[in-house]
Amino acid sequence: MSGPKLYLTILGYEIGEVIGRRTYSVVRRAFSQKLQRSIAIKIIDKSKQVDDYLTKFLPKEVSILAQCSHPNIIKVYQIIESCEHTLFIMEEAQMDLFDLIDSRGHLSEDVTQCYFRQIAQALEYFHAHHIAHRDIKCENILLSADDVPKITDFGFATCMKGLESCSCTTFCGSAAYAAPEVLNGGKYDPFKADVWSLGVVLYLMVTGCRPFADGELSKLRELQSQPLQFPPSPSLSDCCQSLINTILNNNPKERPDVSRIIKHQRFKE
Incomplete structure (x- = not known):
């Protein structure tokens, strides 16, 4: 976690505790200095994923989230891609x-x-x-x-x-x-x-x-x-x-x- 955490800190995010774990990701609570609000960050470590997920499912998720906007769909503020991780900066839920x-x-x-x-x-x-x-x-x-x-x-x-x-x-x-x-x-x-x-x-x-x-x-x-x-x-x-x-x-x-x-x-x- 040290890699993405350091990078996110540089971008102005204060990283908090883990609030969710999924098959392919970990979700952490964070605070955005830019947005001045609590948010959630979904972190996908690409090194731990199977090829099928990386080549088929992850690109689809990125594409769909980038084009969807509805009050009852989780809002994604930013998607950050690197060689090692995909990071979804999202609105926080309770x-x-x-x-x-x-x-x-x-x-x-x-x-x-x-x-x-x-x-x-x-x-x-x-x-x-x-x-x-x-x-x-x-x-x-x-x-x-x-x-x-x-x-x-x-x-x-x-x-x-x-x-x-x-x-x-x-x-x-x-x-x-x-x-x-x-x-x-x-x-x-x-x-x-x-x-x-x-x-x-x-x-x-x-x-x-x-x-x-x-x-x-x-x-x-x-x-x-x-x-x-x-x-x-x-x-x-x-x-x-x-x-x-x-x-x-x-x-x-x-x-x-x-x-x-x-x-x-x-x-x-």
Whole structure:
């Protein structure tokens, strides 16, 4: 850490403690003299990464972050590249959505509605710009100091603009949030897979548990093929259950896009 820390200190950043660890990165809290605010710095040590990540996923993440601007997408102030590291200078967040749910057991439908609409609007922005996130999950949704949800972690994101076929074959993300067609292998529509993951996020927010057990893939696929079950407590409104069932449709062709989800009756109340 001495190399990037010294360099960042020269650039006017006061480096603080580690606030997060991911598969490919470490996130530290810092203070920016230039911005006069607390920030977060995502540090990727290239010497510790596999070639596939360095040649495919990291360049995509850099490109996508450089072009995205939305109030519910984590803001990146600067991207610094060197031979040894890639540094993302980002806005600071207080916690992720999973930690919030874990601390409360579950979120009320009213609180969920406020968060979920903003998350869905951010995903709608991605899709309108031909970008599939491919790793939507509660752990990748941060909450700012003023309680605004922000989608982050774009390591698996991909831009489909200009491609002849809107399909992927790479398995990305967490199995518990992955759509049936992703788990089954073969080609899949990454935008419809994002929508499924969004449905899992919604289910987890209002119930405090995942809709399908995160175990062996064969068992997970079996559970996904069965009618969706809701726990007896908390009691959910028919409208909320209807929305979740609509999103978690096993048939990707019948699964709604994000724009249709935002227009659902649940958001008209």
